Amino acid sequence: MTSANQAFLTDFTSMSSIGATDGGGVDRQAATVADGQNRNWFRGLVEGLGFSVRYDSVGNQYALLELVPGAPWIAVGSHLDSQPLGGRFDGAYGVLAGAHAAKRAQAAMANATDPAQFNIVVINWFNEEGCRFKPSMMGSSVYTGKITAAQALDTTDPDGVTVREALEAIGTIGDFELSVAAYVEIHIEQGRSLEDSAISIGLVESTWGANKYEFVVNGDQAHTGATIIADRQDALLGASALVVAAREIALKHSTAEHMVITSCGEFNVFPNSPVVVASRVNLLVDVRSTDPDVLAAADADLHARVEEIEKMANVRIERGAEHAWGAKSYDQAGLRLAGEAADSLGLSHGVVRTLAGHDSTNMKDIVPTIMLFVPSVEGISHNERELTRNEDMVAGVELLSEVLLRIVNGEFVSASDTTQDLITESTVDA
């Protein structure tokens, strides 16, 4: 293994000790103490390598590596926050890989005849996971104008702490602003298609479409030990039937060509006492598919089932917040560039779709974007046992370096087409 790759693995091991859990994962939820420790660790690392670090108004962290003063910026990034009892690779791998790849591209340019056409910024997007503060992909959603900074900052966690308060508590908020000309992200696959086909690199061609719903099932509180069935309006029964229905819909609507995946990850019961029929359950249900028509059919079925469940459990089901994105393609030129870069390094690659949302899902809507995957062992993710092998991690860093090098050389987007961006210097972040 090259010393550069060994250095990457050493840094990765070091980062993985921050917020480490007993089961071999990490717990670094957004803007917690552990997330703050990790952000500062990363800042220390990259400042030592010649980057300068800034924060924007919603806590996105920018590590700036200037190759050519005044040139426009190319971004590479992912997120350092994790799920509770999450894996140590999800997001964190991509941010660290971005920093190493940027340095390698810088070193390669030092020997080049022509100067670089772009500078490189590594972005650690705030709160991609969305477990402490909803919605997920919060930092990149603000950056791409999908939600406002004020909405994000006023969001509260279950204890009533706002994003603003939490970011101020860990001291990683500022007023930096930066436009970028293109975006690259590398991430673990979190599925097992690469492993199953023994391929090193996934080139992401599109996202799945997804409809996400927040349902509120309203029943009436009653005594479990005294209320006969006919008198019950059992919110827990209604919500449970909805979870079961969601799975049935996934199985019913999946075809050989287009899979449907339904999920429910959060489910809160009130008052949740052993002898009380629940008065209310709040739950999140999402429906995803690679095909818009299949998704629409599954979605219609879900809403028909909601009406049936209302009658069966004698409850009223409200649909609260919702959030949808269509199946969308990544940049085709980017897909070709990444494939050629992989070929040049002798890395096997294949085209994949991403079922999960990533910050690149947002970024691809505003700038040309490339998304790369490295394999996950057994597809296990959001789990302390999440694993990407060392050889796959370093292959990803090598590919990312090559992709960045090609981009700063003007092979993806043109510097002359890009508005010269002003960097607003941060005044409050230290």
Added chain:
Amino acid sequence: MTSANQAFLTDFTSMSSIGATDGGGVDRQAATVADGQNRNWFRGLVEGLGFSVRYDSVGNQYALLELVPGAPWIAVGSHLDSQPLGGRFDGAYGVLAGAHAAKRAQAAMANATDPAQFNIVVINWFNEEGCRFKPSMMGSSVYTGKITAAQALDTTDPDGVTVREALEAIGTIGDFELSVAAYVEIHIEQGRSLEDSAISIGLVESTWGANKYEFVVNGDQAHTGATIIADRQDALLGASALVVAAREIALKHSTAEHMVITSCGEFNVFPNSPVVVASRVNLLVDVRSTDPDVLAAADADLHARVEEIEKMANVRIERGAEHAWGAKSYDQAGLRLAGEAADSLGLSHGVVRTLAGHDSTNMKDIVPTIMLFVPSVEGISHNERELTRNEDMVAGVELLSEVLLRIVNGEFVSASDTTQDLITESTVDA
């Protein structure tokens, strides 16, 4: 309305302000600040009426009214703790009714030719509800030897606070001990059979049989946005299917003669994050019936369904703690005595069964026990809208007074058959 009944209602209104909720109910969960306030309020009230108050080692509160020094004791009681957002009648009515009835029986005996054969103790049983600390009916379960004091005291709430710590914090724990010769309890029905048949008083002839289970559904944590259905071991799906199955079992096994009721009141999902397939759900399921054979058939069906659900959701379901009681009868002589007392007052009455557990469910296993119900409007209970009308409350106090009077006169149990009980004076309760 008599001034005595008016005094009862005034005291009831005063007590209902302690731990009052915006919705007209109370939140006085066991050994919380509000429960402590109410215990002290009750102590102040009854000490002013000539009772003396003691606590035993698990926080049961004894209000002693001595009619004849050295005579054995008859207990009347219920519980002052409530559900979160509970009603103001459940339990609290019975304790206050007991104190008023004891005073009325004492006053009636002052005019009697023969002296009383018993003294009267009003017992406020600790933690009948079981919402903060499980199991329910904790104080009477220790008193009747079903669990040990040590087990009860070491039980923790969701924040890790033990019963011992919580009782010490509100200062209502001691070392008092007292044996009693008989027990009487009056309670709101929490169902609507009395209201539906326009009857004032329910004479409880038996409890329903109940099997209560704590299930742990074990899946595997995974990313909702990246894990295909075939790879999921979704604990939330398994637990939801179990909730739905429980309802199906109730409907399937209920007959015209014997109803089956199934419930799930507590349901906790881990890690409960919006984008994570749940790794574990802990839930409580109970199955109740008036008939032991019907109960056994429903129970067998539930366990068969557990195995099916394990396969369907690819999860492993463990059965944790369980707790069962058979359908059992109350004392037949007590039923007759209460019916005659009601007749003497011109109160309509009927025989009912109790679906819910009460402290009398425990007490009837060790001493002759009488259980009385007053109507609940629309059967609503464990709900802030729980209501028992003033006229029904005062009718109940009048009947309870008459029943107690007959018991202290030796019409239920014989004082000579009763071991002379020593009162161990409390040393640590203040």
